[in-house]
Amino acid sequence: MPDPSLHTILSALPGGYLLLDPALRVRFVTQRFELLLQCPPLACGQTLPAQLLPGAVLQQLQQPSPQAWAWQHFHHGTLLDWLLTPLSDGLLLSVREDRQAFRTLVENSPDIISRYDADLVCLFVNSALARYSSLPPLYHVGLGIDDRGLPGSMVDAMRHARQQVLHSGQPYTFETEANLPEQHLVFEARLLPEYDDSGMLQSLLCIERDITHQHANRLWQADENRLLEMLANDRPLPEVMDWTCRMMDSHLPGAMNSIMLLQPDGEHLQVAAGPGLPEEYKASIDGIAIGEGVGSCGTCATRGEAVIVSDVLHDPLWAAYTGLLQQFPLRACWSHPILAHDGRVLGTFATYFSEPRSPQDDELNIIRRTSHLMAIAIQQERRASQLFQLATQDALTGLTNRRHFMELAGKAFQEARQSGRPLSLLMLDLDHFKSINDRFGHEAGDTVLQLFARLLVDGLRGSDLICRMGGEEFAALLPGAGHEEAVAAAQRICKAVSGSSVLHQEQQIDITVSIGVCSLDGQQMALGDLIRQADKALYQAKHEGRNRVCLALGDS
Incomplete structure (x- = not known):
């Protein structure tokens, strides 16, 4: 002892x-x-x-x-x-x-650490609260949960968590959100019961961690995945761009996002999406020429790099548009280039705000990522368009090719049969085309074919389907046109062609065309019959001397 x-x-x-x-x-x-x-x-x-x-x-x-x-x-x-x-x-x-070391740890913790009694009266809160509350932490001590000026959603969440802890005797984890001026916050909170030596509940310890950035990243990743799914499923580009702008509006509170595409001339921008921007403003900038000093987007497209303007009313890049800006609540504009894989500018992604505002690093990051995804979407749509063009159009003339023409003609034929509306077909063949190739060469022949294709497009309606069947043979389907209207159109084309010529190596090449016409006009026939009848009329025109129009037998 x-x-x-x-x-x-x-x-x-x-x-x-x-x-x-x-x-x-x-x-x-x-x-x-x-x-x-x-x-x-x-x-x-x-x-x-x-x-x-x-x-x-x-x-x-x-x-x-x-x-x-x-x-x-x-x-x-x-x-x-x-x-x-x-x-x-x-x-x-x-x-x-x-005790001193523990208090030092608590006071220097980035988490909000607070202690409550069983009725949620605050017994202690550390200094981390000062970053989020205008009321000093010490003033919270002794106040009930309803008297501390907390957002209603946080109060409700704390009350629910208290009930869960009291009922189960176990810690309870939950999330709360708060809207501060220019900032939306998300916290992960854990409420823990504290017992005395006799096992009686003594207090409730709450540890709240700011997970705003993690929460935003989770939401962004979910939306980014959805956007990738839209791209994988080949959703239409206008739908993808509109959804992307709306998605970014939700991720950047107060933002109005827009997409402008650089036109084929490489000199003008066209508004492609911008659901949050005023319609009048979009109309005023649609088709604007790019250039240094043409706002954020025009300058961005010219430089091929981001242009961040935090206050458009006091920036020289916007000096020419002060009058326009005064009509709309737009005071900041951050523009990022949408770049192709080879660095070419495809367009711009712009983020507007109604108040002067500078971007934070995480905001710039998701805007850059979104701009990159838009580049993928645009290039994917253009590649698909090019593949479709290769599969459906004649490379030399740009007209519909035979295969695609037959698909579209079949649909138009069925619609005409079901609706009872008239339908006419023109079969066209350039006269003496082989001799043109033999005498002047294939380059001259190609020029003749291209001229003839333009004359067809100019001489027919936008709703008419024009096709190069092969060689010097062409076809045109005229929905809603009876034989009289079809013959008139054919004669108009025949006259336009005979009045045209091609100059090749200082030699003039005169051209004419023979045309056969056949109309459905209520007759019971198949599409193949319509084509054969028009073909017969075409050969009749050839037989009768060319440079003329013949109507298929049986038509009047």
Whole structure:
């Protein structure tokens, strides 16, 4: 048994003490030691329970020749300082609650750490709250949850979490949101019950972590995945661009996003999407010529790099548009180029705000990523258009090719049969085309074919379907046209062709065309019959001397 005076002295100190003999049997223990470790009373002479102490402490005690050793460790939520002191006849283990270190940790934590009673009256809150509340943290102490000026959604979430903790006795994790001026915040909160030595609920500890950026990234990634799905499913480009602008409007509060595409001339921008912008403003900038000093987008398209204007009313790039800007609530415009894989400018992605505003790094990041995805969408649509063009159009004349013509003619024929509307077909053949090739060469022949294709397009309606069947043979389907209208159109074309010529190497090449016409006009026939009848009329025109129009037999 140790000196009673030593026991008395150690018991009066703020720390807890345990004296062990060399065999790790308890020689004496202070009540404070048992309280700090939250263990049942230890009896003198009993062997130290192995599960009582943290493993690191027990390992030091079991060394063959223990040395003085100090360690700091959280034990049941309390930060404790451990100190091992070897004695001549045993080991002295002391433990002390490091309140100052714990408070330092709490006060320097980026998380909001607060303590409540069971009725959600604030007992303590750390200084992290000052970043989000206009009321100093100290003023929150003693106030109920309804009196602290918190957003209603946060109050409701805290009340619900309290009910869950009281009902289950277990910690409860939840998310809350708050709208501050120019900032939307999202917190992940964890509410933990704290019990006294008798197992009664003493308080509720709440740890709230700002996860605004993580939350925004999750939402962005979900929308980015949806956008990628739209691209994978070949959704129409206008739909993709409109959805993208709306998506970005939701990710950048207060933003009005738009997309402008550079036109084939490489000198003008056309508004392709911008659901949040005023219609009158879009109309005023649609088709604008690019150039240095042409606002954010015109300059961006010229430079091929981002142009960030935080205040359009006081920036020289917008000086020419002050009058226009005064009509609309637009005060900031950040424009990013939409670049093809080879660096060519395809268009611009612009983000407008109604107040002067500079971008943050994370905002610029998602705008750049969105601009890149729009570049993919635009290039994908153009490649698809080119492939469709190759598959459906004649390369030399740009007219519909035979295969695609037959598909479209079949549909138009069925519609005419079902509706009872008239339908006419023209079969056209350039006269003496072989001799043109033989005499002047194929280059001249190609020029003649291209001229004839233009004359056909100019001489027929936009709704008519014109096709190069092959060689010098062409066809034109005229929906809604009876035989009289079809013959008149054919004669108009015949006259236009005979009045045209091609100049090749200072030699004039005169051209004429023979045309056969056949009309459905209520007759019961198949599409193949219509084509054969028009073909017969074409050969009749050839037989009668060319440069003329013949109507298929049976028509009147």
